[in-house]
Amino acid sequence: MPEKIAILGSTGSIGTSTLDVVAQHPEEYQVVALAAGTNVDKMIEQVKQFQPLLVAMQSKEAAERVAREIPSHINVLWGEEGLIEVAAHQDATVVLSALVGSAGLRPTLAAIRAKKKLALANKETLVTAGHIVTAEAKRNSVPILPVDSEHSAIYQCLNGEHFEDVVRLLVTGSGGSFRDRTREELKDVTVEMALKHPNWAMGAKITIDSATMMNKGFEVIEAHWLFDLPYEKIDVILHPQSIIHSLVEFRDGAVMAQLGTPDMKVPIQYALSYPRRLPLMTERLDLLKLARLDFRPADFNRYPCLRMAYEAGKAGGTMTTVLNAANEVAVAAFLKGNCSFLMIEEVVERALNAHNPVSCPSLEEIDEADMWARQFASDIMLHSV
Numbered sequence: 290m291p292e293k294i295a296i297l298g299s300t301g302s303i304g305t306s307t308l309d310v311v312a313q314h315p316e317e318y319q320v321v322a323l324a325a326g327t328n329v330d331k332m333i334e335q336v337k338q339f340q341p342l343l344v345a346m347q348s349k350e351a352a353e354r355v356a357r358e359i360p361s362h363i364n365v366l367w368g369e370e371g372l373i374e375v376a377a378h379q380d381a382t383v384v385l386s387a388l389v390g391s392a393g394l395r396p397t398l399a400a401i402r403a404k405k406k407l408a409l410a411n412k413e414t415l416v417t418a419g420h421i422v423t424a425e426a427k428r429n430s431v432p433i434l435p436v437d438s439e440h441s442a443i444y445q446c447l448n449g450e451h452f453e454d455v456v457r458l459l460v461t462g463s464g465g466s467f468r469d470r471t472r473e474e475l476k477d478v479t480v481e482m483a484l485k486h487p488n489w490a491m492g493a494k495i496t497i498d499s500a501t502m503m504n505k506g507f508e509v510i511e512a513h514w515l516f517d518l519p520y521e522k523i524d525v526i527l528h529p530q531s532i533i534h535s536l537v538e539f540r541d542g543a544v545m546a547q548l549g550t551p552d553m554k555v556p557i558q559y560a561l562s563y564p565r566r567l568p569l570m571t572e573r574l575d576l577l578k579l580a581r582l583d584f585r586p587a588d589f590n591r592y593p594c595l596r597m598a599y600e601a602g603k604a605g606g607t608m609t610t611v612l613n614a615a616n617e618v619a620v621a622a623f624l625k626g627n628c629s630f631l632m633i634e635e636v637v638e639r640a641l642n643a644h645n646p647v648s649c650p651s652l653e654e655i656d657e658a659d660m661w662a663r664q665f666a667s668d669i670m671l672h673s674v
């Protein structure tokens with residue numbers, strides 16, 4: 290029987306790579322539901338190729354445009370309700386969660402509550418509400434298979450190992466598009482420059498997060514929730530080539546690492562096929578061609594977003610919700626040309642400093658903190674123009 294897949298965010302970078310994996314294994318995977326935001330043309334193309342039973346778009350207007358071009362037996366919904374229907378589709382056995390930002394939280398929770406196996410790319414869900422998502426997964430006996438390349442690497446290194454033998458996780462980061470610039474040289478960087486990631490082709494928001502290294506900070510928080518380890522046991526190291534995707538150190542001094550050319554189809558397929566491995570068409574690693582692997586320390590002064598993520602993670606409660614929400618607002622403003630690159634970290638820092646955290650927040654308290662941070666961040670940017 291093929292694995293039946295529902296994809297949240299099918300038109301994005303992870304979504305399209307997931308469909309590439311599906312297309313390589315038609316006997317293994319069948320698409321039952323797709324959800325996306327505004328990219329109507331791409332969704333129509335995907336529906337024609339993969340023939341899902343259900344589709345959801347962000348707006349009613351986008352949904353109607355899709356519905357006009359596809360067979361009438363395919364149901365087309367919209368809004369958060371549509372995302373939730375896709376996530377909980379009765380035929381789906383696995384949900385690939387690849388929306389961007391905390392918009393993914395409720396649909397991801399819906400997938401877990403419907404007892405779907407979860408392949409998780411949408412890291413902001415764990416940053417904003419990690420304790421709720423992991424507790425719901427435990428309560429519903431739902432496995433969370435990491436799609437993020439570093440977490441997939443750690444998951445692969447931990448396969449068959451004993452949790453108590455782990456001394457620390459070493460999360461690798463490329464350093465992003467501005468890794469060879471000083472902070473002084475960041476003052477005038479443009480959106481176009483920031484969107485040129487040295488190793489990975491990804492969506493715009495995560496590419497900016499990589500340039501500030503907020504992405505690495507989010508990944509530390511993501512690792513804390515996925516692997517149930519304290520922040521003191523999670524380190525970050527810069528590795529410009531993105532060939533070692535992360536490492537695990539054990540108490541006998543042994544270190545396990547997972548290597549490969551940077552291609553998200555590898556961790557996506559591993560999450561879908563786990564515990565099996567399937568063949569995959571991807572560029573193979575050639576160590577002789579590569580010749581060397583480099584490493585540098587991840588400096589908190591150079592990358593304040595990484596420092597803030599550790600601080601917010603250790604403080605806990607709604608601090609990581611605020612970290613994420615303020616960052617989402619600031620990155621969106623930067624992408625629209627409404628604020629400078631360095632303003633992103635300033636907005637996040639000011640929001641964290643002004644926030645009165647709630648410990649162990651409910652979903653409603655997370656919503657409140659999220660809305661507060663978005664308003665606070667928007668106000669700062671309005672007054673700084």
Ligand SMILES: NC(=O)C1=CN([C@@H]2O[C@H](COP(=O)(O)OP(=O)(O)OC[C@H]3O[C@@H](n4cnc5c(N)ncnc54)[C@H](OP(=O)(O)O)[C@@H]3O)[C@@H](O)[C@H]2O)C=CC1
Pocket residue numbers: 297298299300301302303304324325326327328329346347372386387388389390392410411412413436437438489490491492493494495553
């Ligand atoms: N790209 C990568 O290589 C990696 C990504 N991730 C994580 O995976 C997630 C997705 O990233 P990525 O694929 O790069 O992002 P993209 O921006 O490329 O794609 C996002 C997807 O979500 C859809 N979407 C966004 N907002 C909404 C909404 N409100 N309602 C419905 N659909 C929505 C978009 O639809 P549309 O385009 O139609 O508007 C698109 O399909 C992020 O959390 C990211 O951090 C993690 C590791 C690697």
Ligand SMILES: CC(=O)[C@@H](O)[C@H](O)COP(=O)(O)O
Pocket residue numbers: 437438439461462463464465489495498499500504505553
């Ligand atoms: C592909 C992937 O997993 C991204 O999260 C990647 O890690 C981003 O690159 P950085 O290492 O530059 O953040």
Ligand SMILES: [Mn+2]
Pocket residue numbers: 437438439508
């Ligand atoms: Mn990653």
